[in-house]
Amino acid sequence: MTPAELAAVQAHLRRLLGNDKIKLTTPQRKNASVELFVGSEFVGTVHRDMEDGEVSYAIQIVVLAEDLSQIN
Structure with a gap:
C-alpha cells in the first residue's frame, strides 16, 4: 500500500468509526x-486487493478471548 493509500484509508476509518x-x-x-491500531493497541490488519481493475481494502x-473477560 502506498503512503497516500495508507493515509486515505486511515482518514476514512477515522471518519467512519468516529475515532481519531x-x-x-x-x-x-x-x-x-498493514497493521491497524487503536491507540497503542494492535487490533488487526488491512489488506489491499485488486480485482478486475477495482481496488478494495479488507x-x-x-479479538482475543482474554480481552473478553475484561468486559464482565
Missing part, C-alpha cells in the same frame, strides 16, 4: 500486511 485514535502502520517486513480484526 485509529492508526495504520507499515510493517517492517516487505509485503507484510480489514481483519483480532
Whole structure:
C-alpha cells in the first residue's frame, strides 16, 4: 500500500468509526500486511486487493478471548 493509500484509508476509518485514535502502520517486513491500531493497541490488519481493475481494502480484526473477560 502506498503512503497516500495508507493515509486515505486511515482518514476514512477515522471518519467512519468516529475515532481519531485509529492508526495504520507499515510493517517492517516487505509485503507484510498493514497493521491497524487503536491507540497503542494492535487490533488487526488491512489488506489491499485488486480485482478486475477495482481496488478494495479488507480489514481483519483480532479479538482475543482474554480481552473478553475484561468486559464482565
